[in-house]
Amino acid sequence: MTDEVHVDHLGELAGVPDAFQRLWTPHRMVYIDGAHKPADSSEAECPFCTAPGRSDVDGLVVCRGQHAFVVMNLFPYNPGHLLVCPYRHVSLYTEANADEVAEIAELTRQAMWTLETVSGPAGFNIGMNQGPIAGAGIAAHLHQHVVPRWQGDSNFLPIIAQTKAVPQLLSDARQRLAEGWLSEPHWPTEPHRLTEPQEGQA
Numbered sequence: 001m002t003d004e005v006h007v008d009h010l011g012e013l014a015g016v017p018d019a020f021q022r023l024w025t026p027h028r029m030v031y032i033d034g035a036h037k038p039a040d041s042s043e044a045e046c047p048f049c050t051a052p053g054r055s056d057v058d059g060l061v062v063c064r065g066q067h068a069f070v071v072m073n074l075f076p077y078n079p080g081h082l083l084v085c086p087y088r089h090v091s092l093y094t095e096a097n098a099d100e101v102a103e104i105a106e107l108t109r110q111a112m113w114t115l116e117t118v119s120g121p122a123g124f125n126i127g128m129n130q131g132p133i134a135g136a137g138i139a140a141h142l143h144q145h146v147v148p149r150w151q152g153d154s155n156f157l158p159i160i161a162q163t164k165a166v167p168q169l170l171s172d173a174r175q176r177l178a179e180g181w182l183s184e185p186h187w188p189t190e191p192h193r194l195t196e197p198q199e200g201q202a
């Protein structure tokens with residue numbers, strides 16, 4: 001994933017091009033504000049190392065596993081944007097051990113079950129950016145994005161991304177997701193919500 005993402009008919013979309021760019025480059029939403037960037041790549045400066053040491057509410061932690069945990073993204077690309085991280089301060093997926101890989105995978109699908117039940121998105125983007133060149137906002141600590149998607153969600157993204165209400169929304173979203181967390185398979189028999197996009201939508 002790079003910053004250079006070309007979208008056909010961009011000029012026909014409403015809004016500020018820079019704001020919409022975030023839709024196509026979700027990594028830019030992660031700690032995009034330099035004020036929240038760690039001073040260095042050490043564990044002491046790492047938000048994913050410090051978050052588990054706080055309370056769930058203060059750290060925006062949604063679910064704690066044995067080797068990995070789930071936290072709200074401080075700069076969500078969409079409401080309910082979650083990050084699945086190992087507790088260990090490792091940078092690359094190839095550095096994660098077998099226990100961490102297994103639990104990151106399990107927590108990722110638990111996040112999908114939970115989001116599907118709590119907020120019913122039409123689809124998901126999941127994935128990891130590996131290294132600053134690939135767009136990782138916090139490159140020093142592995143994190144898997146779980147981004148719920150709705151048709152037309154680009155329409156209100158700029159509002160969500162820039163409103164001061166975001167911290168409150170994050171707190172409310174964390175509580176709803178934590179209380180509704182599903183650790184067992186829970187998916188509609190027919191994943192009816194994961195529908196084909198309408199023509200002209202990504």
Ligand SMILES: [Zn+2]
Nearest residue numbers: 046049089141
């Ligand atoms: Zn860390």
